[in-house]
Amino acid sequence: MNRFSMYFFAVVAGIMLAGCAGLSGNEIQVIESRQPGPDAAKAKFRATARIGAFVDGRNAGNPRKIGIAKERVLGLSGTDLVLDRDATDVVSASLRKRLDDSNIQMLASDDGTAQFEIGGVIKALEYNVKDRDYVTIMLETTLKEVATGKVVWMGEVEQKNERFAGVSGNSKSDIANFLKQELGVVTGKTAEAIASVLMAKYPELFNLVPGTKVIPGVTVYSVPGNVPPVPTTPTARSPVVSDLQPEGLPFEDALLIVRTEPVGAKIYLDGVYYGISPLHARAPLGIHKVEARLKGYRVSTEKVALRKGDTTELEMELEK
Helix, strand or coil: CCHHHHHHHHHHHHHHHHHHHHHCCCEECCCCCCCCCCCCCCCCCCCEEEEEEEEECCCCCCCCEEEEECCCEECCCCCEEEECCCHHHHHHHHHHHHHHCCCCEEECCCCCCCCEEEEEEEEEEEEEECCCEEEEEEEEEEEEECCCCCEEEEEEEEEEEEECCCCCCEEHHHHHHHHHHHHHHHHHHHHHHHHHHHHHHCHHHCCECCCCCCCCCEEEEECCCCCCCCCCCCECCECCCCCCCCCCCCCCCCEEEEEEECCCCEEEECCEEEEECCEEEECCCEEEEEEEECCCCCCEEEEEEECCCCEEEEEEECCC
16 A cells, blocks of 8 residues: 555544544534424514523532433433533523514513513423433523513423333434423423413503413412503514504404313414414404414314404314
8 A cells, every 4th residue: 555545544534533523422402493483473562571590400510411321322422411501501592482482572681671581490401311211301480570570470390201212222313302392392381371471461562351371281389460561662672563463463343262172272363373272362353264273183273253342252172
């Protein structure tokens, strides 16, 4: 073998070793898409919020460590499962994604025009690989008025799940995807609870009749009564949208009430997301298509005729 051939093979071997070294790190990346989700709200209302500080209450020592792998994981060297950034950053990004998909305007964390701030405590964020993958997540979240510092809502969501990795075993991407999925369940329920309490307590920000909704899996600790309305002076980042109607829909004096069995379905009027059932909302006059969507159930569709001054109530039963 001549000198050139030896040099060529040495270079190729070096590249291959460098690539293997890059795959052998322990860091787990949980990346949230910047694109809106399939059920993202198409219209934003006056309510504006920002993500505040989250505290890691796990006493784990390493703020990035989430667990241990006792079985082989492709691309993982050692046994520690470690995130690529602090757990608080991962949780904040997941919650912001779910809130971004809601009808609340999410502003930057340091934006002084936000009406509400969302923070909390990570009580559990654990992923262990044994005979199966075991995930435990517990998130306590607090919603406050920025202007007064008053607590509007505080609640806790806990999620436990497990999965079988299959005969081929786990990879780092498998772990990242499963963790992202389960974290999305927790932050998704939290975002729904936040949107629900804001709609109930500040209907003027959403053009809704005050009401309440139970989110399965959310334990509510505090819902103070008689909270004064938040100032709704429009800013460059919180414009008035058609007198609190979804963009493009004219204001008319008609009330639509939608109840579903089971509750918690996403309600769409002519393709525009209006909220979660049971829903109380003003809507334009005329004949409209109402859709109720809930994961695990078939989409239910009904037509309603809304007349000025009337209250139209609709009962929808979802089938699996």
